[in-house]
Amino acid sequence: MKHTIYILFISLILAFTACSKDDKPDSSAVCLSCEVVGESFGDPLCVGAIDPETGEAFTLEELELTKALFEAFGSTCTLK
Numbered sequence: 001m002k003h004t005i006y007i008l009f010i011s012l013i014l015a016f017t018a019c020s021k022d023d024k025p026d027s028s029a030v031c032l033s034c035e036v037v038g039e040s041f042g043d044p045l046c047v048g049a050i051d052p053e054t055g056e057a058f059t060l061e062e063l064e065l066t067k068a069l070f071e072a073f074g075s076t077c078t079l080k
Contacts, residue, residue: 030062034070034077041075 033044045066048057067077 030060030063030079032067032077032079034067034075036075 029046031044031046034041039079045058045063047060047063050057063079069077070077
């Protein structure tokens with residue numbers, strides 16, 4: 001019985017700590033790029049990119065919200 005519990009415990013640890021395909025950058029990731037009167041903002045933000053302030057990865061929902069916010073203030077943005 002102890003042997004089975006140890007194997008189950010190790011399997012659960014490996015399942016939760018294993019690398020996923022999300023760990024690697026995807027060349028087909030959706031990115032947000034914005035410009036105001038012909039001038040673009042620095043680098044585009046992409047899904048899965050790490051936010052330097054929070055350390056968390058950007059999600060598609062966050063990029064869509066950011067796009068709507070920037071467009072409300074007169075920017076032209078595209079998600080591609």
